[in-house]
Amino acid sequence: MLFELAISLVTTFLAPVQNQQPSPKTQVIYVKESREPCTGVAPMECLQIKGVNDSTWGSLYTNIVGFKYIPGYRYKLKVKITQVKNPPADGSSVKYTLTKVLEKKKVQTARVSGNATQWASVAGKKWSLIKMGDTELTESNIWLEFDNATKRFHGKGGCNNVMGSYKAASDKITFSKAASTMMACSDEKVMQRESAFLQQIGDHTFNYEVTGQTLNLSENGKVVLTFSLQDKEDKKENAVAPDASQWAFIASKKWNVIKLGDSTLTQSGIWLEFDTDKKRFHGKGGCNSISGGYNATKDQITFTQAISTRMACMDVNIMRRESEFLKLIGGHTYRYDVADQTLNLYQNGKIVVMFGMQDK
Template identity: 65%
Template sequence: MLLELAITFATTFMAPVQNKQQPAKTQIIYVKESKEPCTGVAPMECLQIKGVNDADWSNLYTNINGFKYTPGYRYKLRVRITQIKNPPADGSSLKYTLTKVLEKKRISSSNQLAAVTGKKWVLVKMDDADVTDGKIWMEFDAGKKRIYGKSGCNNMMGGYSSSGSNITFSKVAGTLMACPDNDVMRREGAFIQHLGDQTFKYEVAGPLVNLVKDGKTILQFRLENKDGGKNTAGSKETVAGKKWALTQINEGTVSNSGIWLEFDAAKKRFHGKGGCNSISGGYTTSGDKITFTQAISTRMACPDADVMHREAAFLKLISDNTYRYDVADQTLNLYKDGKIVVMFGMQEK
């Protein structure tokens, strides 16, 4: 009998202590009107949640049982949170269950569109195909209701208007430079055709903008840092030794203008043509900044008044001015206040 008791006590005290499951708790959370790209087991989109006293949103890597999410609405929910016993290695240890929707509020689409303007959006998907080279991008000018950017090989621009969650593009056009890569040219044509004179439902989801038609995402763009993205940070070595022909001044595309520049890195000088006259001057670079000295030109009068006016406007832009610049996709871009002021295309000498 004593032996049996001893074995019983030994077994009791030697058995591993089991962790008790924590009781469920009820919490009030907010759910944001848009999801954000995140990475769990694989790349995915996460609901954005925060508590009543939280300042920042955080990713929710699981679903809320019983909750039907609609983009464009911000929710206030009461949820029950329970611990999952022995969760899978790649799964959440918490289970969220909806108990009540306390508030559902439509977030103004104009606020969403405001998050798009003034930023550089790079195409990452067209139809069902991923686009990874960053050659197609656009920016929105809210004041002028204009878009501008690159369609792959050529510069592009157009107008846009918005109503509710719809956006309509109009008169989208580009320069007509022929590029040697046929695949780039074909994709450029498809992109312009998709965008031109079309209306889409648009969705802003963190760093992504989706243009949707008939429930299907046709074009998807990702936000790129204009000051630190992969298409920025030119240098005098990449600028020098090449001939740069003017293709855009302010928001107007230019073709066969006769305006071009070349840069001499050793002498820190530039020379070229203003359309009618020969021009030259000095320049310096520092990081992604380029500074031009006063440009000088010959004084030949040309019979075409438009050519003379454009030459004068170009000389005024580059004289005694500093710009942020980059060299990307065979273009030299000069920026002021985040907008392209002058764009050149690389040209054979």
Template identity: 45%
Template sequence: MLTLLLVFGLSAASKADVITLVVKEDLASCTGVAPMNCMQVKYKNSKNWELFYSQIAGFTYKPGYRYVLLVNRTKRKNVPADASAYEYKLKKVLKKIKMKIPASANTAWDFVLKHKWKLIQMNGVTQKDSPVYMTFDGVQKRVSGKSGCNTFFGAYEKSDGTLSFHQMAGTMMACSEELNKLEHQFLTLIGDQTFKYDVAEQTLNLYQNNKLVLMFGMAPL
């Protein structure tokens, strides 16, 4: 009987609440551990949009769409001071509605422009402590960064959900065999190529033929 009571108690404590969240079509500037962009949400009784500092497991946010989500919300134990009191997991997307975003609104691309993006995965292979990174100049429409031991630079074009690289060039310093291999593979992948992209959980992801080709993690400038 005691065992049954303990099991029941643990199950009750870990049971998730099912809630409905409305997610706004644009991100907003917020400050967590560092300045970042957050989703804006409304709960059942919300009158105004609220900043959402957590992640929703299983949900990929795309700017320009308003979502109505059914979400499992679980109370966390021993919560760190800078963390959310809850964990969220997507149960179902109830609605996904295309919205018109005002020109003045912050977008996922505004978030990309504010940060340096370090390579963390290439063709499915994790890049541990990779020296490769890139940054974007939104005014000049230029991209630059490090491809290994050399620097690279070029032009980019961005449209709705796609990112293209053009006129790529770089310095020609001598590198180790390992860096030469990394550099060649990276520059071949992005040279005069067009990708679909998204920004999810502070990663910049580039896709071709529905396959994740390059993943970059946010890094300090």
């Protein structure tokens, strides 16, 4: 989606099949006044950039040579974009070099509003639902966690994983884009309660109050959801060995990409298969054959840098999507789960890749 992916893609795949370095490209870009959390080889903060005709910002996982960034200013830059020959495994295949600063404007960044101390007691903790409406709940298995850096929440709806965005201001919290995985559970009551919970929080604004170890969400003066603070599981648990039976199932199937970021795909032509003995994956990126290594724990998977053949396809959109997919998985760690007939990869509680199951 980002223009730099398109540039990287075109220069990589449309180049003649000789050891010839592609010519540098000149591009005008905007640089946002604030960095945003991102995950490359490790969690970090990335510059946010977009092209002149782009409507959304994207993370730049490298620096702009010759550019001195000062937070609080929005920049319009002319840059030279050069394809890097034989980049290191953890390095970018594209080099950005500043040609000229076309514009530099001071931007007033939004101040944190509301009771920061109160919200600090909410964010980063696990909150289990103990009451919904007038119904007391025991071991509902519905819980939420809030990430203050990304303004996202994730958790469980009782059966499926749930996730979305939020904004906290003063004594109010607004939920948006609440979504869930699509696993069907055998207990119909659990599914009904999950559906009611998602409907309750989806695109709603509540007053919130923290009392001791209780978080109350109110609407029209009435408490509609009550959560209790719960100790998080020991993070070391994430390092335990993967479920052998689950991975035997994963390895027996072909996994087709049906969602990439916010885009739902039909017949994407992107798929992976996993070899649990060799800890390798292979598949198609839409145009080229791709392969690499992986390591899995109980609920996390780490991909090595993915490699691909260098066939040039006529459809630029397919090539752009292939480049986006390779960049998304290469050298990254994600939380994963298998829900019904989907394999889902998560980052900060949000599904970034969803695969649909297919028999080999």
